[in-house]
Amino acid sequence: MQTFFRYNWTVREQWYQWCEDVMYDELIRERTGGVGSILQTLFHIIDVEWSWIRILQGKPDFQEDFENYKTLDKLIELDLKFRPEVEEFVEAWNESMEKRPCYDPQPDGNVAIDAWGEVMRHVIAHQIHHMGQLSVWAREVGKKPISANVIGKGLIKLETKVEDNG
Amino acid sequence: MQTFFRYNWTVREQWYQWCEDVMYDELIRERTGGVGSILQTLFHIIDVEWSWIRILQGKPDFQEDFENYKTLDKLIELDLKFRPEVEEFVEAWNESMEKRPCYDPQPDGNVAIDAWGEVMRHVIAHQIHHMGQLSVWAREVGKKPISANVIGKGLIKLETKVEDNG
Numbered sequence: 001m002q003t004f005f006r007y008n009w010t011v012r013e014q015w016y017q018w019c020e021d022v023m024y025d026e027l028i029r030e031r032t033g034g035v036g037s038i039l040q041t042l043f044h045i046i047d048v049e050w051s052w053i054r055i056l057q058g059k060p061d062f063q064e065d066f067e068n069y070k071t072l073d074k075l076i077e078l079d080l081k082f083r084p085e086v087e088e089f090v091e092a093w094n095e096s097m098e099k100r101p102c103y104d105p106q107p108d109g110n111v112a113i114d115a116w117g118e119v120m121r122h123v124i125a126h127q128i129h130h131m132g133q134l135s136v137w138a139r140e141v142g143k144k145p146i147s148a149n150v151i152g153k154g155l156i157k158l159e160t161k162v163e164d165n166g
Numbered sequence: 167m168q169t170f171f172r173y174n175w176t177v178r179e180q181w182y183q184w185c186e187d188v189m190y191d192e193l194i195r196e197r198t199g200g201v202g203s204i205l206q207t208l209f210h211i212i213d214v215e216w217s218w219i220r221i222l223q224g225k226p227d228f229q230e231d232f233e234n235y236k237t238l239d240k241l242i243e244l245d246l247k248f249r250p251e252v253e254e255f256v257e258a259w260n261e262s263m264e265k266r267p268c269y270d271p272q273p274d275g276n277v278a279i280d281a282w283g284e285v286m287r288h289v290i291a292h293q294i295h296h297m298g299q300l301s302v303w304a305r306e307v308g309k310k311p312i313s314a315n316v317i318g319k320g321l322i323k324l325e326t327k328v329e330d331n332g
Contacts, residue, residue: 125314135295
C-alpha cells in the first residue's frame with residue numbers, strides 16, 4: 001500500500017513541475033471529461049485523498065472549494081498542509097486493517113459499507129485514473145505528459161543476495 | 167495485489183460492455199493522447215499485462231499486432247486466451263516475491279532492473295492510467311464512461327465481528 005502512495009506522491013509532484021511551464025489559461029481551461037480543468041483535477045486528487053483518510057480516522061471531513069485554490073502555488077500549499085496526516089496514516093497501515101468496515105453515508109440516505117482496504121485502493125486508483133485524463137489534456141496543450149510508469153522510480157529496494165561461491 | 171487485479175479485470179469487462187453500444191467508427195477513431203483509439207487502448211492493456219507476467223516467469227514474450235485484433239470480439243478472445251496464465255500467477259503472488267529482481271533489456275542496450283513488486287504495480291497502474299484516457303474519450307463520444315471506483319464492487323469481504331453482549 002505504501003509503495004503505491006509513494007508512487008502517487010512522486011507523480012503528483014512531477015505534474016506540479018509540468019504545470020510550471022504551461023500558460024495559466026491552459027491550466028484553467030474547461031476540458032472534456034473528468035472534473036474539468038487541469039488545476040481542478042489536481043485539486044480534486046488532493047481533496048479526495050485527504051477526505052478519505054479523514055473518514056477512515058473518524059475525523060470530520062470538510063469540502064474545500066476550488067474557487068479558493070485556483071493557482072498552482074495554492075494547490076501545492078494545500079497538498080503540503082494535508083500530506084503529513086495522510087502520510088502518517090499510510091505509514092501506519094498494516095494487513096490487519098484491510099477488512100475493517102468504513103461507513104459511508106450516501107446522498108440517498110443509505111449507508112454504504114466499504115472495507116478499509118477497498119477505500120485505500122480507491123484513493124490510489126482515483127489519482128491514477130485522473131492523471132490518465134491529464135495525459136490526454138497534456139497532448140491537447142501540445143506538451144508531453146508525465147510518465148505513469150511505476151517501474152524506474154526506485155520505489156522498492158531490490159533484494160541484495162550474497163552469493164556464496166565457496 | 168490480487169484485489170487490484172480483480173478490480174482491473176472487472177472494470178475491463180465493463181468497458182467491453184460499454185463498447186458494445188458504440189459505433190465501430192468511434193471505437194477505432196484516432197484520438198489525442200495515449201496509444202490512439204479506444205480499441206487499441208484495450209488491446210494495449212491486455213498485451214502489456216500478459217507481457218509483463220511472461221517476463222516475470224522468464225517465458226518468451228511476443229508482440230501481438232493490433233492489426234489482427236481490430237474488433238471487440240477478437241480483443242475479448244485474446245484476453246480470454248491470456249487471462250488464465252495471468253490469473254494463475256496473480257493468485258500465487260505473495261510477499262516473498264516483492265523484491266525479486268526483474269531484468270528488463272532496454273532499447274539502448276542497457277538492462278534495467280525492477281523489483282517484481284514494482285512490475286506488478288506497474289501493470290495495475292498501467293490499466294488504470296489508460297482507462298482514465300478512455301473516460302475522456304467516452305465523453306467525446308457523448309457516452310458516460312465506466313466508473314473507476316474501487317469501492318462498491320465487493321472486492322474485499324468485510325470482517326464479520328460476532329458481538330458479545332452477554
